[in-house]
Amino acid sequence: MLRFIIRRLLWLVPTVVFVTFLVYVAIRIGWNPVATYKRANPRASEAKVQQYIEVNGLYEGFWGYIRGYFSWLWSFVQGPDQWPRSIKGRAEVWPPLRYSMFNTLRLAGISTIIGISIGLLTGIIASLRPGGIVDGVINTSAFVVGSIQPFVSAVVLQLIFAVQLGWLPPAGVYPPGQDGFDLWLMTQHLILPVTVVAIQIIAGYARYMRASILDVRSSDYLRTARAKGISEFRVLTRHSVRNALVPVVTLLGLDLGTILGGLIITEAIFEYPGMGVFFLRAAGNGDFPQLMPYMVIIIVSVLMFNLIADLTYAVLDPRIRLD
Amino acid sequence: MTDIAVSDSDDIELPPADAVQGLTVQSVSPTRMAWRRYWRHWGAAISTVIMGFLLVVVILAPITARYGVDEQVCDISVCKNQFLPPSSIAWFGTDSIGHDMYSRLIYGMRVSIFIGIASAFLSVLIGTAVGAIAGLRGGRFDDIVMRVTDIFLAFPFLVAVIVVRQFLGGLDFLEPIIGEVSSIKFMIFLFAIFGWMGVARLVRGQVLALKEREFIEAARAVGATNKRVVIAHLLPNSIGPILVALTLSVIGAITAESTLSFFGLGPQPGQGSTSLGQLIELARSGARQGNWWLVVFPCGALVLLAVCINFIGDGLRDALDPKLDKGH
Amino acid sequence: MTDSVLKLRDVKVSFNTENGVVQAVRGVDLDVAAGEMVGVVGESGSGKSVTFLGVMGLLPGSATVTGSATVGGVEMVGGGKKVLRGIRGKKMAMIFQDPLSALNPVHKIGDQIIEIIRAHNDVSNSEASTRAVELLDIVGIPQPKERSRQYPHEFSGGMRQRVMIAMAIANDPDVLIADEPTTALDVTVQAQILEVIQRIQRDMRTAVVMITHDLGVIARVADRVQVMYAGRVVERASVMNLFDEPSHPYTVGLLSSLPRHGQTRLEPIIGSPPNMLQPPSGCAFRARCTFATDACAVDVLPELVPHGESMSACIRVNEIDLAVKV
Numbered sequence: 001m002l003r004f005i006i007r008r009l010l011w012l013v014p015t016v017v018f019v020t021f022l023v024y025v026a027i028r029i030g031w032n033p034v035a036t037y038k039r040a041n042p043r044a045s046e047a048k049v050q051q052y053i054e055v056n057g058l059y060e061g062f063w064g065y066i067r068g069y070f071s072w073l074w075s076f077v078q079g080p081d082q083w084p085r086s087i088k089g090r091a092e093v094w095p096p097l098r099y100s101m102f103n104t105l106r107l108a109g110i111s112t113i114i115g116i117s118i119g120l121l122t123g124i125i126a127s128l129r130p131g132g133i134v135d136g137v138i139n140t141s142a143f144v145v146g147s148i149q150p151f152v153s154a155v156v157l158q159l160i161f162a163v164q165l166g167w168l169p170p171a172g173v174y175p176p177g178q179d180g181f182d183l184w185l186m187t188q189h190l191i192l193p194v195t196v197v198a199i200q201i202i203a204g205y206a207r208y209m210r211a212s213i214l215d216v217r218s219s220d221y222l223r224t225a226r227a228k229g230i231s232e233f234r235v236l237t238r239h240s241v242r243n244a245l246v247p248v249v250t251l252l253g254l255d256l257g258t259i260l261g262g263l264i265i266t267e268a269i270f271e272y273p274g275m276g277v278f279f280l281r282a283a284g285n286g287d288f289p290q291l292m293p294y295m296v297i298i299i300v301s302v303l304m305f306n307l308i309a310d311l312t313y314a315v316l317d318p319r320i321r322l323d
Numbered sequence: 324m325t326d327i328a329v330s331d332s333d334d335i336e337l338p339p340a341d342a343v344q345g346l347t348v349q350s351v352s353p354t355r356m357a358w359r360r361y362w363r364h365w366g367a368a369i370s371t372v373i374m375g376f377l378l379v380v381v382i383l384a385p386i387t388a389r390y391g392v393d394e395q396v397c398d399i400s401v402c403k404n405q406f407l408p409p410s411s412i413a414w415f416g417t418d419s420i421g422h423d424m425y426s427r428l429i430y431g432m433r434v435s436i437f438i439g440i441a442s443a444f445l446s447v448l449i450g451t452a453v454g455a456i457a458g459l460r461g462g463r464f465d466d467i468v469m470r471v472t473d474i475f476l477a478f479p480f481l482v483a484v485i486v487v488r489q490f491l492g493g494l495d496f497l498e499p500i501i502g503e504v505s506s507i508k509f510m511i512f513l514f515a516i517f518g519w520m521g522v523a524r525l526v527r528g529q530v531l532a533l534k535e536r537e538f539i540e541a542a543r544a545v546g547a548t549n550k551r552v553v554i555a556h557l558l559p560n561s562i563g564p565i566l567v568a569l570t571l572s573v574i575g576a577i578t579a580e581s582t583l584s585f586f587g588l589g590p591q592p593g594q595g596s597t598s599l600g601q602l603i604e605l606a607r608s609g610a611r612q613g614n615w616w617l618v619v620f621p622c623g624a625l626v627l628l629a630v631c632i633n634f635i636g637d638g639l640r641d642a643l644d645p646k647l648d649k650g651h
Numbered sequence: 652m653t654d655s656v657l658k659l660r661d662v663k664v665s666f667n668t669e670n671g672v673v674q675a676v677r678g679v680d681l682d683v684a685a686g687e688m689v690g691v692v693g694e695s696g697s698g699k700s701v702t703f704l705g706v707m708g709l710l711p712g713s714a715t716v717t718g719s720a721t722v723g724g725v726e727m728v729g730g731g732k733k734v735l736r737g738i739r740g741k742k743m744a745m746i747f748q749d750p751l752s753a754l755n756p757v758h759k760i761g762d763q764i765i766e767i768i769r770a771h772n773d774v775s776n777s778e779a780s781t782r783a784v785e786l787l788d789i790v791g792i793p794q795p796k797e798r799s800r801q802y803p804h805e806f807s808g809g810m811r812q813r814v815m816i817a818m819a820i821a822n823d824p825d826v827l828i829a830d831e832p833t834t835a836l837d838v839t840v841q842a843q844i845l846e847v848i849q850r851i852q853r854d855m856r857t858a859v860v861m862i863t864h865d866l867g868v869i870a871r872v873a874d875r876v877q878v879m880y881a882g883r884v885v886e887r888a889s890v891m892n893l894f895d896e897p898s899h900p901y902t903v904g905l906l907s908s909l910p911r912h913g914q915t916r917l918e919p920i921i922g923s924p925p926n927m928l929q930p931p932s933g934c935a936f937r938a939r940c941t942f943a944t945d946a947c948a949v950d951v952l953p954e955l956v957p958h959g960e961s962m963s964a965c966i967r968v969n970e971i972d973l974a975v976k977v
Contacts, residue, residue: 015474019474023486025490026486026487026489026490027486027489027490029490029493029494030486030488030489030490030491030492030493031489031493032493140366143366143630143633143634143637144626144630146633147574147626147629147630147633148626148629149578149581149582149625149626149629151581151582151585151603152603152622152625152626155606155607155609155618155622156618156619156622158611159609159613159615159618163611163612163613164613164615170611219752220747220749220752220753221752221753221754221755221756223704223709223747223753224745224747224753224754224755224815224818225755225766226708226709226739227707227709227739227740227744227745228739228740228766228767228770228818229735229736229737229738229739229740229741229767229770229771230736230740230766230767230770231736232732234766238758238766239755242757242758243755243756243757246757253477254476254477256477256479257476257477257478257479257480258479258480260479260481260482261479261480261481261482264479264481264482265481265582265585268586269607279482280586283485283486283489286489295482298478298479298482299478302477302478302479303477306477316757317756317757318756318757318802318804319756319802319804
């Protein structure tokens, strides 16, 4: 088990280096910061341009890219205060990134917990009487809701609850001018974004859980459990649900990408200052000193999530050997 | 069966073997059975009708639309034409420059459905080829394909698609092949780059499973070559999952187009054209200003497409995978 | 047989399916006394397992069970969930065919035994745990304490079946239903498992119903036998009589299909069992029976009639020669 974790963690380093390199090249080619600089400052002298290239490591050619990448990497590993400053505005990258990271973690954490618990519960309820009315309603609505893109639900919820009814604030974490922490205001601002992310998760997990329980429904061990004379509730919790959770957990690792994508969209629509907004702004500017640490965080969380999903899988199913 | 006719009465009628075992065997071809199963799935059946109707409407756009794409419902000098709520002159209301949303929606869906179908076919073509080769040859090629798709599929799609879009746009030498960053052709290629991976994994899995089956071994035993085995046996047997993947790729590409457009990164079909994504982009400001018709109709159209196509995919899966048919 | 702990009277089980009602069990009687082992023999689909799953309420919702089944005087058919829960695992326990799929793969062996103990006894977890280890020891599992902390996949097939038995006898039930307990096991292991069951039958004076399609198992362990065909009992006899003077053509067929010493050719029963959606009138076996006459098709289910010391559901049993062809 420990060896498995260590090996997976060791894999993290080359994967991060490899993927960030690809991203670096993609950004350099895609956004071409030098050309952007020249366009923005048409009267910049040759020396000014050269200085710009030196400062940001924007060397040309194949080896230039590699040199540029490693100079970024070298300053990156020295810690946040040594990270290259953003191309636009020469600002420090870490403080705004950290700020948006915590905002995103809050939004993602709350929505995921709400989404998964309600989703699993709904799936279990649907599976109690397969083919019944409750099952039909839950299954069909989960199917339809699952087909709705997060930006559609975000825009519609914003229109109804913030603009038309005026019950909830349309955007941000706090109203303009608000200083300091205020739980009530923050909760109000979180309700709509959390709902958008959570319903997406609820729809998915209700369907997964229902299907998984129906899969184990005809297992022999459920018959054995009933033959023991234990209550139906105990058969459900300790046997059907417990065993049905095993395959559902593996999906959790795979779904992180989708959840993160949904977060970006939600944050953009509700102007929620999270990592999604950070990414969209950085991408719009082609600001690789900002984009690269963002990518590192995304890659590490994707890989860590997969690792956690694998470990949970092994814990839930003793038959799985990790090596 | 004559051996047991030694009893002193020969008049006991033996029912045919099938009936005896309680198996009512009718000879129905698998295609017919799949067809029946498909129409028994009510979601898929209704969705097929709706999709068929929508397709006719968008194909006949010049006839079904009330105004031209860029036509204003009336000249600004005659009447106010901006942000009109739904009325008899503009069923779905008008936008900021007085365009009829109903007509633009039809033209927009025409473009978006075309993007969806084209990139779905491209994805399936590439994915089937790569998946079949990876599954059959195995080895290094298989490892690399699986590793690359692993990374891509785990990565947030939106982040990846924005980076790849910009990257491809920066490669000037590709422009003659895949077109301008904001062209429809470019979008088709972009979505195919992401779309093929899911298909490839699916086909590979299918090929690996089929490889173990007896009839493939039998084909090999009589000396069939790899290529022949793939074309004659593996592909026909994977047609079900591929068809499902094709259907789901269509809606995948349509929503991807809408999502990118929503951030202003989608196709810019230019004057005289629009796309569903472009209309949905308007919904963002529409919601803030309370112009509900700018939100409801384009978003409704996207949701309708998504629900219908997903139902059709679901129905196809049920119909083409007899293993799932548990007889109820 | 007033002292029988398990008493089945005219038990019928039918399933509602898409194609119609399947009459899986069509009136079965059975008596088992304490410390007695009764074998129930039949091919698959004869309704032998379904009878017992049905009376214990372990069949899916599409099944309808009628008739009467009492264990220790308590009626099970039509009894509420509460009554059934009190009987299952307490008065009447069951061992299933495939111990790998019958044990929950994600729970430890010990915990699965503790669960059945605590379902019927107000004891602490540690008390139940001690009892679980004891039970594993009784069924002959070495190092029971360590083994109780392992998962089903860490056990061999025979060991798993021992665990199932330990689980079944946890609450010292009056009746033990063994549903093909040895079918999924190696021949050498089969004998050991049968010995364990026999020991329990003797030592704990448990009434055992041995459901099997294997006449060899019956010959080894059972006292009496009921032969089932198409959801009906066609012969009831002591083991000795069953093998020496079978009283039903179907039994004869079964015996002829067994390998015997000096025999060069096995005699299969030709044909297949009837379609239980529309069971044939009269004797269900007549289509495959070499002795069948028009009388066999009369629309009355043949009742058991005495034949020697046995009971037979063949209306011609006293006219025909039922010697086993060797």
